[in-house]
Amino acid sequence: MLKLLLIGIKDLKLMFRDRAALIFMLLAPFLLTIGMGFVSGRFSGGSTGLSDIPVVIVNLDQKELGNALEELFNSADLADLVEPTASSDPEAARRLIDSDQASAAIVIPQGFTDSVIPAEGTTFDSTAVQPAPVQIEVYANPSRPTGAGIIKAIVDEFLSRVEEGRVSGTTSLVGLMQSGLLNPQDVASEAQELFANVDESESTAITLKTDTQGAEAVEFDLLAYFAPGMALMFLMYTVSYGGRSILAERSQGTLPRMLISPTSNAQVLGGKVLGIFLMGVAQVGVLILASSIFFQVQWGDPLGVLVLILAAVFGATGWGMLITAFARTPAQVGSTGAAVMLIFGILGGSFMSLENFPPFMQTLSKITPNAWGMDGFVTLALGGTLKNLTEPVTALLIMGALLFAASVVLFNRNGIAQQ
Amino acid sequence: MPNILESQNLVKTYGDFTAVKGITFDIKEGEIFSLLGPNGAGKTTTISMLSTLYAPTSGDATIGGYSVTKDPMAVKRVIGVVPQDLALYEDLTAKENLVFWGQMYGLGGKSLTSRVDEVLEQIGLTDKAKNRVKTYSGGMKRRVNIGVGLLHKPRLLFMDEPTVGIDPQSRRAILDTVKDLNKQGMTVLYTTHYMEEAAELSNRVGIIDHGELIALGTQDELTKQVGETETLILHIGENEDPETLAKALSGVEGVQKADVTDHEVSVITADAKDILAAVVGKANERGIKIRSIDIREPNLEAVFLHLTGRALRDT
Numbered sequence: 016m017l018k019l020l021l022i023g024i025k026d027l028k029l030m031f032r033d034r035a036a037l038i039f040m041l042l043a044p045f046l047l048t049i050g051m052g053f054v055s056g057r058f059s060g061g062s063t064g065l066s067d068i069p070v071v072i073v074n075l076d077q078k079e080l081g082n083a084l085e086e087l088f089n090s091a092d093l094a095d096l097v098e099p100t101a102s103s104d105p106e107a108a109r110r111l112i113d114s115d116q117a118s119a120a121i122v123i124p125q126g127f128t129d130s131v132i133p134a135e136g137t138t139f140d141s142t143a144v145q146p147a148p149v150q151i152e153v154y155a156n157p158s159r160p161t162g163a164g165i166i167k168a169i170v171d172e173f174l175s176r177v178e179e180g181r182v183s184g185t186t187s188l189v190g191l192m193q194s195g196l197l198n199p200q201d202v203a204s205e206a207q208e209l210f211a212n213v214d215e216s217e218s219t220a221i222t223l224k225t226d227t228q229g230a231e232a233v234e235f236d237l238l239a240y241f242a243p244g245m246a247l248m249f250l251m252y253t254v255s256y257g258g259r260s261i262l263a264e265r266s267q268g269t270l271p272r273m274l275i276s277p278t279s280n281a282q283v284l285g286g287k288v289l290g291i292f293l294m295g296v297a298q299v300g301v302l303i304l305a306s307s308i309f310f311q312v313q314w315g316d317p318l319g320v321l322v323l324i325l326a327a328v329f330g331a332t333g334w335g336m337l338i339t340a341f342a343r344t345p346a347q348v349g350s351t352g353a354a355v356m357l358i359f360g361i362l363g364g365s366f367m368s369l370e371n372f373p374p375f376m377q378t379l380s381k382i383t384p385n386a387w388g389m390d391g392f393v394t395l396a397l398g399g400t401l402k403n404l405t406e407p408v409t410a411l412l413i414m415g416a417l418l419f420a421a422s423v424v425l426f427n428r429n430g431i432a433q434q
Numbered sequence: 435m436p437n438i439l440e441s442q443n444l445v446k447t448y449g450d451f452t453a454v455k456g457i458t459f460d461i462k463e464g465e466i467f468s469l470l471g472p473n474g475a476g477k478t479t480t481i482s483m484l485s486t487l488y489a490p491t492s493g494d495a496t497i498g499g500y501s502v503t504k505d506p507m508a509v510k511r512v513i514g515v516v517p518q519d520l521a522l523y524e525d526l527t528a529k530e531n532l533v534f535w536g537q538m539y540g541l542g543g544k545s546l547t548s549r550v551d552e553v554l555e556q557i558g559l560t561d562k563a564k565n566r567v568k569t570y571s572g573g574m575k576r577r578v579n580i581g582v583g584l585l586h587k588p589r590l591l592f593m594d595e596p597t598v599g600i601d602p603q604s605r606r607a608i609l610d611t612v613k614d615l616n617k618q619g620m621t622v623l624y625t626t627h628y629m630e631e632a633a634e635l636s637n638r639v640g641i642i643d644h645g646e647l648i649a650l651g652t653q654d655e656l657t658k659q660v661g662e663t664e665t666l667i668l669h670i671g672e673n674e675d676p677e678t679l680a681k682a683l684s685g686v687e688g689v690q691k692a693d694v695t696d697h698e699v700s701v702i703t704a705d706a707k708d709i710l711a712a713v714v715g716k717a718n719e720r721g722i723k724i725r726s727i728d729i730r731e732p733n734l735e736a737v738f739l740h741l742t743g744r745a746l747r748d749t
């Protein structure tokens with residue numbers, strides 16, 4: 016056990032002396048995080064997180080549902096998040112977007128309410144074929160994807176509640192509103208609660224955070240997405256660097272030398288694995304610390320962050336070992352590792368939210384430690400705690416264990432001393 | 435003296451190539467034993483099996499009474515190994531290397547620190563102990579490589595060609611170190627392809643060629659195998675053909691054997707002075723110019739030549 020630790024610590028020491036490696040492990044992800052922050056506008060405007068998203072609302076419906084949506088945007092709950100202005104001319108509204116004056120325009124067409132709720136006097140017949148509702152249009156500003164995305168998310172949420180009401184008859188919001196039991200303000204807070212639920216169960220790049228009191232604070236720092244995204248991507252570099260060191264030590268003779276000291280094969284291999292693990296933890300730890308200090312990124316529950324780092328590095332270490340077990344030379348580990356790093360980076364959502372991917376890619380992404388890690392980090396940044404991490408942490412641990420087992424079988428077959 | 439090492443028919447095959455073809459020998463406690471053989475003879479492969487790095491394909495050896503195949507962990511505690519190729523962390527300092535390897539041998543605390551200082555003194559690197567190994571000269575690296583093998587004061591030290599590719603001064607220092615260690619009671623298994631090193635250091639020598647131990651004994655015993663012979667080494671001009679000369683000399687009276695070694699012709703004879711004139715005459719007759727002639731007393735080189743018909747060194 017002591018020897019394991021000695022070998023691991025020796026590797027950690029060597030990592031910190033390898034300047035070229037440090038550039039890849041620490042500097043590159045740090046700079047890329049900054050880069051992504053600039054691209055996404057995180058550093059403009061000086062505020063942390065998203066707030067005061069300008070939105071133009073054109074309410075041509077002027078009936079219950081249209082008004083409810085307009086009031087939702089004007090509600091106190093969303094006051095910090097959005098900055099609505101009313102307009103009566105859809106064309107003028109679209110022009111405002113085209114000239115980058117606002118993030119999105121919402122056009123509620125005439126007859127929207129009527130298309131959803133049967134006019135008074137007509138008997139409600141749930142078996143009758145109902146006409147499709149008139150569509151609400153969200154005209155998004157492509158240069159402000161995040162703001163526009165949030166506006167769209169709010170409208171979608173509103174519509175899905177409306178749709179629920181429409182299908183189930185009268186039980187839901189619409190019914191309640193119709194019967195006067197619910198005023199538009201309540202609709203807003205209902206919707207807010209819904210967002211909160213969404214946050215717990217799903218992770219997306221752009222989700223809304225509601226604190227547990229359910230009140231204000233709708234805020235998600237994009238860097239809380241990009242920083243772990245980059246850290247996880249370059250974690251794959253580190254584990255393949257560590258794996259490469261196994262083969263490098265073999266050819267430079269230090270691995271055989273360890274094997275002829277009174278140290279067992281298992282201890283030597285275990286020590287090397289521990290070394291990879293420690294390097295990964297050190298790397299992700301430093302990156303997380305750096306982004307908290309320099310960008311004030313809020314990572315969330317510290318215990319959750321710690322457990323998640325350990326699990327993610329464990330899963331990634333498994334990949335590092337597997338790549339190493341298949342390779343013959345250190346250079347092969349290096350090139351395979353670089354390819355895997357990029358593929359996993361993209362597939363695992365380090366650059367782009369997985370939500371934008373077709374379903375089969377989303378399924379495929381489950382083989383990457385990146386995807387599970389992102390899942391966990393976003394959950395934490397949105398206010399989740401260790402309790403909410405069961406799924407990603409379990410997945411990462413199983414991933415690591417399976418990959419270890421596979422690589423140990425491969426190593427034993429080839430013999431770790433022989434070239 | 436009891437045997438600290440007993441090797442029984444060690445065999446190692448790589449695929450369908452047999453690198454070591456059944457080697458049997460003993461090493462007595464307290465001696466310096468040399469394995470002398472040319473490149474590719476199987477010296478390193480033998481050491482790898484003895485040091486438990488590779489399992490023998492067949493055969494076994496006991497070291498300090500423990501079997502290398504059945505009780506490798508016990509064997510590892512008895513031996514120290516100085517590998518042929520440097521096995522060090524270039525990004526660590528000499529001291530850090532020694533500390534790490536000392537720990538691998540179970541040393542720790544005060545005894546580790548004092549032992550590291552001792553070894554640094556011994557290899558003459560106390561002053562440079564805090565420099566990274568990658569800043570060292572080849573000779574200095576070799577010395578650190580040796581130091582690592584000494585840390586835990588092994589009863590039996592394997593040194594695999596520790597002087598390859600270094601300057602004469604460092605080489606001298608290393609040979610002296612080996613003798614010192616032996617005086618202090620360490621048994622040494624030393625491999626080399628330099629006849630002079632084996633001659634200077636060893637009590638007994640095993641000559642290894644193509645994976646076989648072709649001769650074994652003290653230097654006297656070995657040179658006696660060659661008989662009361664001397665060797666003439668004829669250095670000839672660059673454009674001359676040594677084959678022709680060797681063939682011509684084979685017929686000269688008093689010549690027991692004439693062989694081409696590199697660009698020289700070696701002639702084994704009972705008495706060099708007697709045939710010298712005839713040899714030179716024969717060369718002149720064939721129009722081959724001899725640039726110089728060495729006369730050698732029987733030595734390990736001659737033994738090797740006698741046994742294999744080849745020179746030990748291929749350089």
Ligand SMILES: Nc1ncnc2c1ncn2[C@@H]1O[C@H](COP(=O)(O)OP(=O)(O)OP(=O)(O)O)[C@@H](O)[C@H]1O
Pocket residue numbers: 434448451453471472473474475476477478479480518595627
């Ligand atoms: N891993 C291996 N796979 C295949 N052949 C090998 C392997 N290791 C050594 N050999 C072969 O076995 C033979 C003996 O090699 P070995 O290294 O033991 O020789 P050596 O006496 O130490 O030579 P040198 O003086 O060059 O170090 C050589 O022909 C070498 O090519």
Ligand SMILES: [Mg+2]
Pocket residue numbers: 477478479518594595
């Ligand atoms: Mg060798």
